[in-house]
Amino acid sequence: MKKYHHSLLITDKSNIAYLSDFTGSNGFMLLTGSEKYLFTDFRYIERAKNTIKKNITIIDSTKLWKDPETLEKNWHRILKKHKIKKIFVEENNLTISNFKKIQKISKIKGQTIKFFPSSEIIENLREIKSEKEIILITKSQRLNEKVFELIKKFIQKSLCEKAKITELDIAWKIKEFAYVNGAEELSFSPIVAFGKNSSSPHHLPGKTILKKGDLILIDMGMKYKGFCSDMTRIIFTKPPTKEENNI
Secondary structure, X not given: OOOOEEEEEEOOHHHHHHHHOOOOOOEEEEEOXXXXXXXXXXXXXXXXXXXXXXOEEEEEOOOHHHOHHHHHHHHHXXXXXXXXXXXXXXXXXXXXXXXXXXXXXXXXXXXOOEEEEEOOHHHXXXXXXXXXXXXXHHHHHHHHHHHHHHHHHHHHHHHHOOXXXXXXXXXXXXXXHHHHOOOOEEOOOOEEEEHHHHHOOOOOOOOOEOOOOOXXXXXXXXXXXXXXXXXXXXXXXXXXXXXXXXX
């Protein structure tokens, strides 16, 4: 009697990076009871070979969904090898469209594949940080703090010179300082709000011009080697009032 196993299909890019160190924009993983597979297209094969963890097998599927025949052939080979009967999918990430595609290429004569929803499996593993991860998170935050100090100096200089600067100008400067100082990208688009706009936590930076006396809300984060930082700060452009001091 054949012994069947179940597997986990990983489509969330952050989870893929966590499991394999692969950061390409096109690919997915299949975790079986004994092996891990990364399916990607020809554009990322060389990059994957040079960067991913050694215990992962790379499956070159040419152009993935643009070449379904090659993908199906490779997919069937793995499903048959491990006699897979159940596949759990990341329901919070996998789109209906891609799920239908997975179902379509999983039709194998004599081997029924059933799909089941799963959530937070890899995310729960990611909650426990290794010493290396903690070091990288700390570096991300230190970079964030450095960029914030540069932004404060830029604002102070602009006010002294009575230069007209907008929320968009500050948002752009955050990005510029981030890349110059080693960030691979920002954790998210920075939030910059002047004056009355600072009452909106998720204000979209616009063309509002900074005036002396405005409160400045800045919410920003740096991404360093895959790890994100995030902090929110208020800058005073004049001595804070008693009420403001008590906030």
